[in-house]
Amino acid sequence: MTLLQAFVTLPVLLPMLGAAASVIVSPRASLQRVIGVVTLALVCVVAGVLLVSADSYGPVVAQLGGWPAPMGIVLVADRMSALLLLISTLVTLAVLVYAIDQRISDYGRETASTTFHPIFLLLSTGVSLAYLTGDLFTLFVAFEIMLASSYVLITRRTSASRIRSGMTYVIVSLMSSLLFLTAVGMVYAATGSVNLADLAGRVGMLPEGLKTVLALLLVVVFGIKAAIVPLHFWLPDSYPNAPAPVTALFAGLLTKVGIYALLRTQTLVFPQDHPSTLLLVIAAVTMVVGALGAVAQDDLNRLLSFLLVSHIGFMLFGLAVYTPSGIAGTALYIVHHITVQATLFLVSGLITRRTGTVSIAQMGGLAQTAPHLAVLFAIPAITLAGLPPTSGFVAKLALLRAGAGATPAAEIVAAFVVLASLLTLYAVARVWVRVFWGTPKEPLVDNDPNDELVVGTARSARGMYVGASSLIVVSIVIALFAGPLSAIASRAGDDLQTREAYRSAVLGPDTAPGGPGPVPVAAVPQGPAAAGGGAAIGAMTADDAEGTTSR
């Protein structure tokens, strides 16, 4: 069992080790590529093992350094985190294959970089840690690893416009990190714990107002990361300017990690038994604003970025319903959307290399000149719109069924899901008509050959097609195995809703709660008092808590 527990740490430690090795061998480009691909492939295997194990025997928990749960740091792989870890790593691997070949065709086979491969693997470390961690502060650390790596990736090989868009991204991300740290501090001051499983019992005893403030603060923090609509403004400005593999990675993973964190904290720490009106409204607004924004764009990458925002709303909808089927729908939708959105950005990169522009108006006739590209674009586009045989249909159906059974408000928002799907279909159909039909146009010349956005060349190496097509294969496999996948997702949804499996796995079976929480109210001030700082605040809040309970 210890070996399996050690397995939980591998998705975090392996990419870190790979990053270090990649730095050491940095003059040798081919060795770096081998290290990157092998590391991520190993993490895929580990994630698969974790998923099977978590599905059969319950969550796998690693207590780092042997320190038991509320004190020490725990890594937890339950069904939800193992599933998302597996699909995220698969996508990361495919994007790496694409990126390697793009770098070979742009800079030559011998060109190594001390930054690209190590930072790429470090980003993967952060993503894995964010999925696996069992406490709020480690989640903050994971976000920081992830964001610090993304700052480097988005501003590498700089040009003025890249720096400008990178600055937006960096400032917004730093701002949200600041809020996140504040939120962690407030949660600790109020409860004396940052362990998520422990918080599940303790937060329930806080006064209603304080609980709402903490929950909303975390919603804002993760909302910025996930680009939920009033907080989405940075995304269409920053993502499209990065190179295609980097954009694909960010679009596929970073926003989904935000949604995952929202899902985890909202279900585990701030559970509700009825649909949240606030989240439902935000979800509907996100879906519609994103889709309408996409329809208005001429820049292909900006269009895809707005579609990304729109589809974040779909995932939020499943969460907002707060039923096991809703959460299961969100899980399915994340799995589907990670693959398909990454594919679309990769294909957009291929299109840009072919046409020399990102402007839809200046493209045309690609179906004749580049039939492979047409197929590569059509399949993920149809999947994103959610037409029946695809994984998008499976995921949307799960969401709609979850919404249909819930309250009238949820049913209204379910109608918005259909509306946003139609708008998505319109947006991608518009791209299809403008870019792939019509008269073929000559590719534009590359106006700045030094930046990483190499345009105007028809050269696209085979590996780039392999990377993009393997993601399409993944999404087809998702559609083919929709039955088993839905079953796992619905079991994951049950887990998250009941919270029993997670809590007893982390804190031990004897502390599993029957009611609102195992910790008596009087025990709350002991946490911060024992931990030293914040004792006064903790005691004060606990007094409040006692006051409310006695009332």
Add this chain to the structure above:
Amino acid sequence: MTTPSEAPPGPPGDADPPGPGDTPWSRWDQPSGRWMLPGACPDSRERTLVLEAAARLLFPTVLVFSVYLLFEGHYGPGGGFSGGLVAGLAFVLRHIAGGDDNILVSRFGIRPPVLAGTGLVIAVLTGLAPVLWGEPVLASTKWHISFGSFGYLDVVSSLLLDVGVYLLIIGVVLDLLRSLGSGIARDAREAGETAPRPDTGGGR
């Protein structure tokens, strides 16, 4: 431990040959006296003798202090991170006093990224090692070494993790010095600018 300015100028790092415009290896430290830091800096008005002498005295002292912090870290204030930062500051002092490019890098014949990578590898492997003994990841153990009447020494296995962090931090600081300190000076020179004007003091 030899102080770096007495060490022979080893062969240039194989992966990092001196770029165009660097002083040849045969006479890179010629103009300076034994007590002064090597002056690759062509303009004597750019040199600050007091600072150079101070750096010469402080550099080994600060390095020893950083190692003390590294070992002290398990029980007292210190540890790999602060030790590494203090050691990094010693190099920053040398850079400010002695100036110009590639000095820090070439003395060691080792590239800063390699230093950082090695540190991270040591740290991660130390974290994974307890699994071999059936312990959880990141578990640590303690060896008690007694020296009779001289006292005893507690060696904790997590010291190895701290050594990794120490190397990682030094590597990062050196890399920052290379890219933000001497790298900018080199870029300026390659762009055709002459030595920094005395009144600005830039590029030192």
